[in-house]
Amino acid sequence: MKKLAILMSVVMLVTLTAGACLAKEKKAAQPAVKLEALSGEVVKVDAQAGTIVVKAQDKEQTLKAEPKLLEGIAAGQKVNIEMTGDMLKSIKKVEAPAVK
Numbered sequence: 529m530k531k532l533a534i535l536m537s538v539v540m541l542v543t544l545t546a547g548a549c550l551a552k553e554k555k556a557a558q559p560a561v562k563l564e565a566l567s568g569e570v571v572k573v574d575a576q577a578g579t580i581v582v583k584a585q586d587k588e589q590t591l592k593a594e595p596k597l598l599e600g601i602a603a604g605q606k607v608n609i610e611m612t613g614d615m616l617k618s619i620k621k622v623e624a625p626a627v628k
Contacts, residue, residue, distance in 0.1 A: 568585070568607065568609070569604065572603055573602060575595045578592055578593055579593065582607065590614070591616040593615070593619075594616075597616060607620060608622055
């Protein structure tokens with residue numbers, strides 16, 4: 529009886545380990561979120577509503593954003609953005625080159 533219990537325990541342990549390994553492989557196989565990068569000009573910012581309108585490639589796009597990302601961003605600024613769908617992931621101001 530003890531041998532049967534030990535055998536069943538080993539079989540269960542092997543099955544659980546194999547299941548965990550397969551689950552990790554499936555997660556790794558999922559495609560990564562694709563970011564789209566654009567350069568443009570800020571048309572409007574509403575930090576309270578968490579939206580920003582950016583004109584890029586002669587087209588205005590309204591994007592959702594976390595209010596923290598919109599801090600220090602104002603209409604008229606040139607920016608480089610990364611987005612997924614209609615969600616803003618990052619935004620960086622484009623600094624004008626220094627005049628010598």
